[in-house]
Amino acid sequence: xxxxxxxxxxxxxPGRQRGLVLFIALIVLVAMTLAGxxxxxxxxxxxxxxGNLGFKQTAVNSAESGLQExxxxxxxxxxxxxxxxxxxxxxxxxxxPANEPDWNDPDTWEDAVVLDEDATGNTVSYVxxxxxxxxxxxxxxxxxxVANQCGMTSAAGTxxxxxxxxxxxxxxxxxxxxxxxxxxxxxxxxxxxxxVQAMVAISN
Numbered sequence: 249x250x251x252x253x254x255x256x257x258x259x260x261x262p263g264r265q266r267g268l269v270l271f272i273a274l275i276v277l278v279a280m281t282l283a284g285x286x287x288x289x290x291x292x293x294x295x296x297x298x299g300n301l302g303f304k305q306t307a308v309n310s311a312e313s314g315l316q317e318x319x320x321x322x323x324x325x326x327x328x329x330x331x332x333x334x335x336x337x338x339x340x341x342x343x344x345p346a347n348e349p350d351w352n353d354p355d356t357w358e359d360a361v362v363l364d365e366d367a368t369g370n371t372v373s374y375v376x377x378x379x380x381x382x383x384x385x386x387x388x389x390x391x392x393x394v395a396n397q398c399g400m401t402s403a404a405g406t407x408x409x410x411x412x413x414x415x416x417x418x419x420x421x422x423x424x425x426x427x428x429x430x431x432x433x434x435x436x437x438x439x440x441x442x443x444v445q446a447m448v449a450i451s452n
Contacts (some may be wrong), residue, residue, distance in 0.1 A: 307434040307442035310370040314363060314432035315446050318374045324430055326450045331426070333384045339375040343383035344429070351443055357433060379427040379447075387426050387452050388441035399427040401449055425449035 321338060325331055336359040349356045360373040379399035382391040385395070387398045400415045427449050434442045 270310060293338055304440060304442060306368050306399040307436045307440045308369055309445060310366055310368060310372055310436070311432040311434045311442055311444040312364070313366070313429050314361075314374040314434070317363065318361070318376050318430040318432070319446075319448055322429065322448065322450045326452060331378060331390075331428075331450070331452065332386045335336075339373075341375070341377045341419070342385070343380050344368065344377050351431065351433065360392040370434050370440075372434050374430055377429045377431075379429060384394065387424070401425050423451045425451050 290315040318339075321340075322331065329365050331340075332342060334340060339359055339361040357373050357375070360375045363372045363374075365414045380387060380396050381398070382389075382394060382396035385396040387396060387400070427447055430446045430448065432444045432446075434440070434444075436442075
């Protein structure tokens with residue numbers, strides 16, 4: 249007795265589909281690689297921005313030391329006409345500048361006091377300007393017949409003294425105070441540069 253003939257159906261893949269899966273896998277791999285690179289660059293940029301902001305804040309904090317040292321120098325030299333004359337060796341000018349200095353110009357800082365580099369790698373410089381019109385003149389004096397006018401305030405709480413802060417007022421019931429402007433510059437890592445100004449009133 250003859251056994252039945254079994255027929256097997258074999259489907260043959262078209263020749264064009266050979267290697268298609270590999271091609272798609274390569275495309276997906278390239279896309280994932282580009283996405284990974286983009287993510288790494290985004291994280292790196294964010295870290296750099298955060299680092300720069302940190303350096304900037306540190307530079308501002310370091311400038312406070314310059315302001316403090318300049319203020320202490322003013323207090324130590326106040327009284328007896330000690331602040332009437334310009335002292336470039338101490339970064340001190342006895343009158344305000346005719347025109348606002350270009351603080352980015354290195355020549356502006358030629359006579360500045362430079363502090364030692366601090367632990368964060370910042371170097372602080374400062375200059376002081378007395379808010380008066382005449383250099384090398386007492387706050388209530390004259391220079392070649394021209395009265396010196398200063399930004400001043402009268403002693404607070406003195407009866408009849410008033411609270412005027414007008415320029416050119418020479419009659420005070422108490423100890424007058426002259427205004428001084430301190431400008432501090434900080435230079436630090438990654439070319440960080442920061443400028444801070446403070447106005448202080450010192451008794452004369």
